[in-house]
Amino acid sequence: MEIRAMTIEDYDEIFAMWQITTKRALSSADSRESIARYLERNRGMSQVAVDEGKIIGTVLAGHDGRRGFIHHMAVLPEYRRHHIGKKLATTAIEKITAEGIEKTHIFCYKDNLTGQKFWSDFGFEKREDIFDFSYDNVKNM
Ligand SMILES: CC(C)(COP(=O)(O)OP(=O)(O)OC[C@H]1O[C@@H](n2cnc3c(N)ncnc32)[C@H](O)[C@@H]1OP(=O)(O)O)[C@@H](O)C(=O)NCCC(=O)NCCS
Numbered sequence: 354m355e356i357r358a359m360t361i362e363d364y365d366e367i368f369a370m371w372q373i374t375t376k377r378a379l380s381s382a383d384s385r386e387s388i389a390r391y392l393e394r395n396r397g398m399s400q401v402a403v404d405e406g407k408i409i410g411t412v413l414a415g416h417d418g419r420r421g422f423i424h425h426m427a428v429l430p431e432y433r434r435h436h437i438g439k440k441l442a443t444t445a446i447e448k449i450t451a452e453g454i455e456k457t458h459i460f461c462y463k464d465n466l467t468g469q470k471f472w473s474d475f476g477f478e479k480r481e482d483i484f485d486f487s488y489d490n491v492k493n494m
Contacts, residue, residue, distance in 0.1 A: 359399040361389045374427035398448040414445035421449035421457035
């Protein structure tokens, strides 16, 4: 198993993987064009885990100049609990830190207890003092 930088050539394989691991979190922001733009804006930061040529894990990592953000942290079910997720998250945070960013945020569904446990055990602090508000730019235009 190796961890390497994600490229847009991985798109079809990672999008197929996300149908299994991350379906509910997918949106128009995950189109090929959006992911290409994301990777271009955050060069070398997003990672894939590859085992015998097959992508088995992903993490999108980037920052906005102030704070780091991680999305689509996922490992295929049959490869879980072998610290592949931990290695992907560690690499993502190293890349974000190398850009001079001091803190990283993730979003996690309230009913995703595995995700919450993973991030808590990794060392993320669960915030009880913040709500996430979203605004639909297009619908509200
Ligand atoms: C969350 C996810 C990425 C974890 O990947 P993984 O490779 O299995 O995780 P790791 O093996 O690196 O786990 C690291 C540690 O996290 C915790 N952990 C991970 N999965 C856990 C589980 N199912 N139950 C309890 N603790 C868990 C443990 O502390 C684990 O260390 P340990 O195995 O030594 O006890 C994977 O379960 C997944 O893809 N889930 C679906 C997508 C998802 O929910 N992503 C998170 C979005 S917020």
